[in-house]
Amino acid sequence: MVYPAAILTFLLATLAQSLPQKQRADKARGIITDANHVANKTFDYIVCGGGLTGLVVASRLSEDPEISVLVIENGNDDHEDPRVNDVRTYGAAFESELDFNLTSTPVPWQNDTGLLLVAGRTLGGSGSINGASWTKGDKTQYDLLPVLTGDDSWSFDALNEIMLSIEDFHEPTEEHIAKGANFTSEFHGRDGMVQVSFPRGMFGGIQVPALEASTAIWKGLGIVADFAAGLTNGATIIPNMIEDNEDQNRSSPFTVYAKDQTQQRDNFVILTGHRVTSINWRPGKDMAAEGVNFQACRSCEKHVATTKREVLLAAGSLQSPQLLELSGVGDPEVLAAAGVPVKMASPNVGKNMQEQTKNTLWFDPVSTDFDGTGPPNAIAFPTVNQLFKNNSASLYQSITSSLWQYALDLKASGLVTNATATHLILSAQVNNLWKDSAGAAEVFFVTSPATGQIGIDLWNLIVLSRGYVHITSNSSWDHPEIEPSYFGHPFDLGVQLAAAQQSREIFQTAPLAAHVASETFPGLETVPQNATTEVWEEWVKGTFTSVWHYIATLGMMKEELGELWITD
Structure with missing residues (x-):
């Protein structure tokens, strides 16, 4: 997305x-x-x-x-x-x-x-x-910006005032609520220009079962009322930037x-x-x-x-x-x-680029009556502790103990210019994921009337990899060279693998499993039920796309x- x-x-x-x-x-x-x-x-x-x-x-x-x-x-x-x-x-x-x-x-x-x-x-x-999609990042991550910039106006509370001022939120109807929509009034603005509403054609179908299955797979992950509060660990249905009418045109x-x-x-x-x-x-x-x-x-x-x-x-x-x-x-x-x-x-200039990676799993549903026309809007954000479970503490120790050397390596490779600043940012990102329980991956449940399939897009939210974008000629009409350095740090791949494996488990877990006829991509022939990490890694690396963030x-x-x- x-x-x-x-x-x-x-x-x-x-x-x-x-x-x-x-x-x-x-x-x-x-x-x-x-x-x-x-x-x-x-x-x-x-x-x-x-x-x-x-x-x-x-x-x-x-x-x-x-x-x-x-x-x-x-x-x-x-x-x-x-x-x-x-x-x-x-x-x-x-x-x-x-x-x-x-x-x-x-x-x-x-x-x-x-x-x-x-x-x-x-x-x-x-x-x-x-x-x-209309949502907000984790409050704790906004609050890191003043630490790095020295400017308190970048804090969550300060930025949230601006976000509230530009929003014109339309509350969900009874039909929306019956399909799982929810909200907390204080986290939304009513007098702004950006139209925010739940789609008139909001899907029923798999959306609520998908959220409920997610809570069964990720211990401690609950269904929350509204991500606009600035707390991302959870699962919910989010509104969109669309006009609240039958045409539901984009509010661009x-x-x-x-x-x-x-x-x-x-x-x-x-x-x-x-x-x-x-x-x-x-x-x-x-x-x-x-x-x-x-x-x-x-x-x-x-x-x-x-x-x-x-x-x-x-x-x-x-x-x-x-x-x-x-x-x-x-x-x-x-x-x-x-x-x-x-x-x-x-x-x-052009260095320190950060970009996420996305994989998608597809399934044939038992029924193609999706109870709506979309767009899809059910998502979940598991934490590192939920993804890595018993291995989380040892992974944290491994990453933090090598982070300074990694910052030095990035500088030596020309991907950043200041190892000290890079180490500070990397440390802030890692500690935020482990200590503040911010979401580490996004799983976005997809319903596709065009193909008659259901699925899940998944990506790592905070990457430790660093890339670059630079010119290679003196003409603006020549595209720049763009090196995102996908999976440049093992943590990025680890999150992607865990999210992919556990996304399959979600579709095999009640109540969502009752809506699934079969997995079509990657499919059990390509990635067997009890596939090794190596098999999953080959599929993840061979099929991922950029997330364009x-x-x-x-x-x-x-x-x-x-x-x-x-x-x-």
Whole structure:
């Protein structure tokens, strides 16, 4: 699944470095495709990328009528396309014109082919083609952010106020409740713009039996009312970002924050069908952004727009580092190899990438009467202690005792720039999983009317592996090299194996077992009932995909820990 992922914003200039205020910025409005309307003009803010973060920031900035905002987006306005507005079509947009169609470096266990790395190429970005699930991470993990950044505004309580303010939650109906929906009122907002509701066509079928079977497999895991409380260990049915009507259209970053606003304000304009190719810098040592270069295609005319205040980099976890490196900011060795002159050495750019891995098990059901049209929304989050059981304590000792050496190895491999900061983050992640009982894996129960099957998607939530994304040429039209380093740490594979093996057990456990006719993938011929760990490992490595939740390629920490100055 693709959830609203971490999409990057990067403030590249300061108000103090803006042009004199008497030079008024140009204003424009609406969604346009003709670059001539904005080329060679000046805006207060230029936003590179019209995805989740880009549109939210642009919309909020343009609330001030004296502030002009230009957003440049490579994709188009596709909000009426069923692949976008109907969340039940999840996956139909992948590998289409709505996707950048990026790939990873070759994966040795999958015939040295690269894996698909989905990134939304449309207004709203990946927030317009993802699973539209509405939930929150674990409170204890949000509360680690102030420790690493030195900024208390990143705590769960502080961020939760913002999350509540943007939400317009619609309570489940009696029919929803009869199918297992639940909620806790205090954990939801009612006055925001993001529409959150349970699907009108919410599945009955296997969803509640699946949750109940999960509690039987994972000791101590219970069915909880609402993950929005910030406590993830449990199983529940979650709402979606969809409108509460018969059409149940997606409530996307574009429809919520930009569709009407660009028509109502004369200071908010979005140029679609164009790509920012690099950032221009003002002369001086402080590296303030002067503007951007952009074009519609590799051979198309190049255009320039300038800024009075700031350029905001919001091109996503995979393409924001690419754009920064193309602009001369990054590891000097990477830039030199790509033929890009160094404007500012910042070796951390593009490193420290973290990405999850997903496997899927499929089953033929006893009945294809799924009691609904979807989308599916039943999930569970087991902890490391529930997954590894009696081996959990020894695994913790093994991981923590070797974590410093692992951080040193990552630095030596060029995957991170600061071993001390990396060790701090790794230690925080490991201790959070073991000491705070945060969810270690996600299992998402799938009902597919299209194929007549039921199944389970499973992935590791917190990975210790570290990868990178870097340019290999000086052209924005060439895809970057993306190395997620799948299963780069044994813990990541261990979680995946345990979750896969125990997911099969869930489908063999009452009351869910009564709904299952047979397992079709991997199937008992491929992975026998009492298969060894080696057999499971071969299947997991040979069939996993990315989860498309890339993070941390442009990180922010306390300066003394990482000398990182980019907001992720």
